[in-house]
Structures are given as C-alpha cells and as structure tokens.
Amino acid sequence: MHIAEGYLPPVHAAAWGVASAPFVVHGVRALTREVRANPESTLLLGASGAFTFVLSALKLPSVTGSCSHPTGTGLGAILFRPPIMAVLGTITLLFQALLLAHGGLTTLGANAFSMAIVGPWAGYGTYLLFRRFGAPLMVGVFFGAFVADLSTYCVTSVQLALAFPDPGSGVAGSLAKFGGIFAVTQIPLAVSEGLLTVLVMRLLTQSSKGELLRLGVLARPQAAERREEAAA
Amino acid sequence: MLPIDAAAHSSRWRRRHPVEKAALGFGLTLSAVCLPPWPGALLVAAATLAVLLGPAGVPGRQLWRAFRIPLGFCVTGAVPLLFAVGGSGGPVAWAPDGPVHAGELLLRTASASLGVLLFAFTTPLSDVLPRLVRAGVPAPVVDVALVMYRIVFLLLDAQSKVRQAQAARLGATTRAAVWRSMAGLGATSFVRAFDRAQRLQTGLAGRGYDGTLRVLLPEAPVSRPFLAATGGLLAGLVALTLVLERLLP
Known part of the structure; x- marks a missing residue:
C-alpha cells in the first residue's frame, strides 16, 4: 500500500523526505562506488531494479480471498543488500508514481522510508539473524520476506x-485504527509474500545458481574456492 | 507499453521542455497540497482538468482510466477519518468532524493526483531521465534508472506472455496451481532480467562501452512565455483561494 499523492500534510511529507534522504544518499554513494569500480554492473543493477518493479506487478492470491501484490522488498534486500535497495526502491517508487499513478511525488519520501528503507533493512536483518543461527536458507528467506512486508506496513x-491523530484518543488511537485495518489484510499477505519468496528462491537456486553465487546469496563451495585459489 | 507512457510519447506537448511541464504539473500539485482544501484544492483540480483536457489534449477516457486508480486509494484512505476509536463515544464511534476532514482529504489527494498526471501524460520518462544529470543527480544513478526504464517494458511484456501460457496450461485452475504459476513467473522475470542485462552488456562492450550511457536528446528550448503563464496561473489560483476563503462559508 503506497500512500497516495497529496495524502500527507505538507510538513509531514517534507519531514519523511528529510528522514529518507540520508539512507538514499548512502545508497547512492554505494551504487556510484560499485558502478565506478565495475562499469558493467550498471546493467546488472538496472536489471535488478526492473525486476523489483515487475515483482510488484505480480498479483498475489490473498488468504482473505482478494488479490494484492508483493512489496518485493524482502527478496530485493536479500539479493541486492539494503543500501542498494534504498536507491532501487526509490527509483521504483518514482516509476510507479509516474507510470502507474500509484503512490505519489509529495509522498515519495514517506513511501521510500517504509518500502525502500525500513522494509529492506528489517527483512535483511531478520534473514541474517536466522542464517547466523544456522537456519536453512529457505527459513531465513521466509522470515526475511515476512518481516520486510510486515514492517513496511507497520x-x-x-x-x-x-x-x-484520532480526535478522541490521539496518535495511539489512530495507530490502533490504521494498524487494525492493515492487520486484517497484511498479516495474511505477509505470510503469502513469505511463501511466494521461498518458492521464487527455490526456483532460482535451481535455475540461476551462478547469479546467486555472484550476488553472495549462496556460499561458494570451499572445494571450488580452493581450486580457484590454486588456479590463481 | 504502459498506457500513461504511451500517451506521453504521443502527447501534443511531447516536444515541450520537461522543465516547463514540471513547473506546471508539480506547481499545481504543490498548490493542491499547500492551499486550504476548500476552496483551494477544488480550484486547483478545476484548473488542472481544464489544462489536461484543453491545451494538453489528453483524451478524457484515458485520463479517467488512469485517474480512477489514485481516486480509489483516496476514497479508501478517507474512510478511516470518519471514525473515532476509544473516545467518550465508545470503542468505535462517528468522528465529530469526520465527514469534513474526509471530504477535505479527498479533495486534496484527488487534486494533487491530477497535477502529477498532467506531468506524466505529457512527459515520457525517457525525456526526463537523461536531463537529471544536469539537475545534480549522479550519472551512475541516472544510467541505472535508464536501464531500468528500458528493461521494465520488456519484462512486463514477457510476464504477460508467460501468464497467458500458464493459463493455457491450466496454471490458474486451483489455488496450488496459482501459487506455482506465481513463483514460476517471479523466477522467470529474474532470469529474463539478468539474461537481458548480460546481452545488453555484450552488445555495449562490442560498441566500446566505457561505463557511460550517452543518449541523444531532441533540442527543446525552455519557453519563457509558457513559464510566465504557469506562474500567472499559480499566482491566480493562490489569490482566488485566499479571496474566496474569506467570502465563502
């Protein structure tokens, strides 16, 4: 759920823009360094961004019987890391605002903060936590995508x-109101996105092992590393 | 192509400089957000619609098809303001000024969305992105955005064909089949995106790619009369809002 154009008061829109800026600038620096060091990665990053965009065009069957689309932030963060996702996510949000009339430009900062910053960092943190404690890849992927989706909506x-703010109970009441509305749809959707991400990752480990090794998602087997070192 | 981008490529204002259209579209959006919703947002919405359907020449049906999406979000977003929770009226009650606040929010979001649509319907992203370097956006970021823009349409096209093929092979008959099809679609998009990137890389390497994507842009001088008219329209809207705000209830 993107916050629609003009939905936030001007001060809030500006404040969320300011809050997002350091993360996006950090991501831009990381991306610029990467592209300057490896010019060919421009195309790879462009393809990654395009993949993030089309992922949000997938219609996801919801447990409630309706349809929604995945945020794609969890899978994106696991594949490309959160700093890069801050930039790719912001560009994706800009494209969605201008090509699909989805989201907005005055709300770009707020949407970037939830979808391109908090979602990827929370999802990636959860994924890393599970992997550090020795959980299998797919368990980490499921919880990474689940937390990324849910944290975005929180x-x-x-x-x-x-x-x-609610006229009677203030910000807390309003949080309960909006959170309650989202909880009905988003908890099942977060589970759905987690499951879908596991299925996608399972297919990718079969069909695109090379790319996953290059992105660092799969660890290179030690024997292969030793052979490469010996050859070098 | 996506409908808004296709309309932008064949727009009457296509050859105008993006700065002119950005000043008009985003100026109207900012006016809608910053002015009091009544009567400001209503006046901005009327002016934007007049420009869209008049000088910009956007077909009404295309505009409605694009506008109904944000309008749906505006309506659903305004509904929670009708209710108050946990106050003196009980766990859930009608908010005292709920309809007024919801109406104002609806006016503001609808009006602001029209301003962005004015820019989107008249300016293809391919005209905007290369010019962002001059606006201070680092060239590598613009290059990545340009590659994204080129690949997105190919992937969406491929996705639609894969979806048709899956449906023809009974891939949407049961819930389990839908899940398998979705996962396959996501993975295929990933594989195709990377395959396309590698093929682009090979093609560009053969043409002496040095890390910079150079794009030729058609010459389009910034029209001062257009910018002056934009300034006049925005100033007129602000003045009229301030006057009407005192006169109207």
Whole structure:
C-alpha cells in the first residue's frame, strides 16, 4: 500500500523526505562506488531494479480471498543488500508514481522510508539473524520476506497515525485504527509474500545458481574456492 | 507499453521542455497540497482538468482510466477519518468532524493526483531521465534508472506472455496451481532480467562501452512565455483561494 499523492500534510511529507534522504544518499554513494569500480554492473543493477518493479506487478492470491501484490522488498534486500535497495526502491517508487499513478511525488519520501528503507533493512536483518543461527536458507528467506512486508506496513500505519491523530484518543488511537485495518489484510499477505519468496528462491537456486553465487546469496563451495585459489 | 507512457510519447506537448511541464504539473500539485482544501484544492483540480483536457489534449477516457486508480486509494484512505476509536463515544464511534476532514482529504489527494498526471501524460520518462544529470543527480544513478526504464517494458511484456501460457496450461485452475504459476513467473522475470542485462552488456562492450550511457536528446528550448503563464496561473489560483476563503462559508 503506497500512500497516495497529496495524502500527507505538507510538513509531514517534507519531514519523511528529510528522514529518507540520508539512507538514499548512502545508497547512492554505494551504487556510484560499485558502478565506478565495475562499469558493467550498471546493467546488472538496472536489471535488478526492473525486476523489483515487475515483482510488484505480480498479483498475489490473498488468504482473505482478494488479490494484492508483493512489496518485493524482502527478496530485493536479500539479493541486492539494503543500501542498494534504498536507491532501487526509490527509483521504483518514482516509476510507479509516474507510470502507474500509484503512490505519489509529495509522498515519495514517506513511501521510500517504509518500502525502500525500513522494509529492506528489517527483512535483511531478520534473514541474517536466522542464517547466523544456522537456519536453512529457505527459513531465513521466509522470515526475511515476512518481516520486510510486515514492517513496511507497520511504518505506513505509524506515518498515517502521526498525520491523522484520532480526535478522541490521539496518535495511539489512530495507530490502533490504521494498524487494525492493515492487520486484517497484511498479516495474511505477509505470510503469502513469505511463501511466494521461498518458492521464487527455490526456483532460482535451481535455475540461476551462478547469479546467486555472484550476488553472495549462496556460499561458494570451499572445494571450488580452493581450486580457484590454486588456479590463481 | 504502459498506457500513461504511451500517451506521453504521443502527447501534443511531447516536444515541450520537461522543465516547463514540471513547473506546471508539480506547481499545481504543490498548490493542491499547500492551499486550504476548500476552496483551494477544488480550484486547483478545476484548473488542472481544464489544462489536461484543453491545451494538453489528453483524451478524457484515458485520463479517467488512469485517474480512477489514485481516486480509489483516496476514497479508501478517507474512510478511516470518519471514525473515532476509544473516545467518550465508545470503542468505535462517528468522528465529530469526520465527514469534513474526509471530504477535505479527498479533495486534496484527488487534486494533487491530477497535477502529477498532467506531468506524466505529457512527459515520457525517457525525456526526463537523461536531463537529471544536469539537475545534480549522479550519472551512475541516472544510467541505472535508464536501464531500468528500458528493461521494465520488456519484462512486463514477457510476464504477460508467460501468464497467458500458464493459463493455457491450466496454471490458474486451483489455488496450488496459482501459487506455482506465481513463483514460476517471479523466477522467470529474474532470469529474463539478468539474461537481458548480460546481452545488453555484450552488445555495449562490442560498441566500446566505457561505463557511460550517452543518449541523444531532441533540442527543446525552455519557453519563457509558457513559464510566465504557469506562474500567472499559480499566482491566480493562490489569490482566488485566499479571496474566496474569506467570502465563502
């Protein structure tokens, strides 16, 4: 759920833009360094961004019977790391605002903060935590995608609650109101996105092992590393 | 192609400099957000619609098809403002000024969305992205965005064909089949995106690619009369809002 154009009051829109800026600037620096060191990675990063965009065009069957689309932030963060996702996610949000009338430009900062920053960092952190404790890849992937999706919507609820406090119970009541509405749809959707991401990752480990090794998602077997070192 | 981008490529204002259209579209959006919703947002919406359907020449049906998406989000987003929770009226009650706030929000979001649509319907992204370098965006980021823009349409096209093929092979008959099809579609998009990137890389390497994607842009001088008219329209809207705000209830 993107916050629609003009939905946030001007001060809130500007404040979320300012909050997002350091993360996006950090991501831009990381991306610029990467492209300057390896010019051919421009194409790979462009393809990654395009993949993130089309992932949000997938219609996901929801447990409630309706349809929604995955945020793609969990899979993106696991594949490309959160700093790069901050940039790719922001460009994707810009494209969605201008090509699909989905989201907006005055709300770009708020949407970037939830979808391109908090979602990827929370999802990637969860994924790393599970992997560090020895969980299998697919368990880490499921919880990474689940947490990324859910945290995105939690932050969106906070953003909406701060912008529109409840007349009776203030920000806390508004948070309960927006959070309650999202919880009905988003908890099942977060589970759905986790499952879909596992299925996608399972197919990728079969069909695109080379790319996953290059992206560092799969560890290179030690024997192969030794052979490469010996050859070098 | 996506409908908005296709309309932008054949727009009457296609050859105008993006700065002119950005000043008009984003100026109207900012006015909608910053002015009081009543009567400001209503006046901005009327002016934007007049420009869209008049001088910009955007077909009404295309505009409605694009506008109904954000409008749906605006309506669903305004509904929670009608209710208050946990106050003196009980766990859930009608908010005292709920309809007024919801109406104002609806006016503001609808009006602001029209401003962005004015820019989107008249300016293809391929005209905007290369010019962002002059606006201070680092060239590598612009290059990545340009590659994204080129590949997105190919992937969406491939995705639609794969979806048709899956449906023809009974890939959407049961819930389990839908899940398998979705996963296959996601993985295929990934594989195709990387395959396309590798093929682009090979093609560009053969043409002496040095890390910079150079794009030729058609010459389009910035029209001062257009910018002056934009300034006049925005100033007029602000003045009219401030006057009407005192006169209207």
